Amino acid sequence: MNLNQYKNMYFVGIGGIGMSALARYFNFRNVNIFGYDKNRSNLCLDLESENININYSDNIDLIPSEVKENKKETLVIYTPAIPKINQQFSYFKYNRYKILKRAELLAKVTEEHFTIAVAGTHGKTTTSSILAHILYNSDVDCTAFLGGICSNYNSNLLLGSTNSLVVVEADEFDRSFLTLSPDIAVITSIALDHLDIYKNKENLKIAFAEFINNIKSGGTLFLEESIDTTIIERDDISVLKYSTSTITDVSSKNIFIEDEIMHFDVLFKDEIVTDFKLKMGGEYNVSNALAAITISKKLNVSNDNIVKSINSFEGIERRFETHISNNEVVFIDDYAHHPEEVEKSILAVRNMYSDREITVIFQPHLYSRTKDFMEEFATSLSLSDKLILLEIYAARECKIEGVTSDILLQKCKVKDKKLCTKKEVLSLIEKNEVDVLLTLGAGDISTIIKPLKDKLL
Incomplete structure (x- = not known):
């Protein structure tokens, strides 16, 4: 499937945080973007200001003529949050448009790029946003699809060149993350959730094991220290652990809070880097930052740039x-x-x-x-x-x-x-x-x- 064949894209549920980032990405790539959402949220208003055509009533008459009259040149993307009775989505299915789930489109985007996928029940958005900020702030050619609005950029999309590396969130809901085949992956946590999908923790762990199996041979997995390593069934990838509480491959030290800022140092195997100042409360956010720091180090970002980037990170909307x-x-x-x-x-x-x-x-x-x-x-x-x-x-x-x-x-x-x-x-x-x-x-x-x-x- 060649995405370049599509002049139009129609997003059913365009106001979702993941959907809107993809809509923005292809809008910048000069694809004609249209969409439906039931709520005219602030995010939708931002998309409208970027000349994206959105309607807010589930009515097939509101689907633009450009979409109705150019079926072969239109790709339809939907989110699992859209109910099956949605009339617009039913119209596209009945008329046999090419339809992809959001996760499938994201996977297609990453196919031709060096990809870093951030997985975990908790911490995906914070880790991805901090990592993207470090890379972007260090002049690394980077595109990032984020699950929140990063305050430094007032956006959930950071746009690099057509050859940039890509940072994505690997969402375990609906097993969406199994569509990805990253070069680098991180798992921040595995806590029981989405029982409507997984039924029990054993099935959730099996899904994360499958995600690990999708990492490209020769790639790297970054794992929070407390996660059970029995889910790893590979000997052709590197595994690096990080922790805020124990000494491992990469560890944080001397954590304290002062003036609402988390201060900490980072101990690598052969050196210690000091004076990190994170403007987000909670040791768990230090752990998220540590994951991003560890990956950046692997990508040969300098210590100076890593420290400056952490210290200049302004946070994410609705994340502490x-x-x-x-x-x-x-x-x-x-x-x-x-x-x-x-x-x-x-x-x-x-x-x-x-x-x-x-x-x-x-x-x-x-x-x-x-x-x-x-x-x-x-x-x-x-x-x-x-x-x-x-x-x-x-x-x-x-x-x-x-x-x-x-x-x-x-x-x-x-x-x-x-x-x-x-x-x-x-x-x-x-x-x-x-x-x-x-x-x-x-x-x-x-x-x-x-x-x-x-x-x-």
């Missing part, structure tokens, strides 16, 4: 993003939507502001995940001083009987806890004194971040 920080109030927003991520995020805030009261607003993401990890979520959320739970964000799912935010709230061992709708949050915050506010979730909780910030300022 600090909106307000003063003696009166602190407001941090994070994408955490798995119980392990929730725990790490709250503990990171606790470590930074140990003598202050933490209010957590959490929006559960998916009925299935809430059902599968109800007890674990309750344990993690109980680390807060005050808790506000929003209704479950369904995303691609239908409701599951007996799975509600109210049941989760009852299980949380927090004295001051409330259940409210998204619309009620602002008035609730206004009536209650807030010291440190932490918003968590991967759903449309993102739409209340700016109003909350405005209210607290």
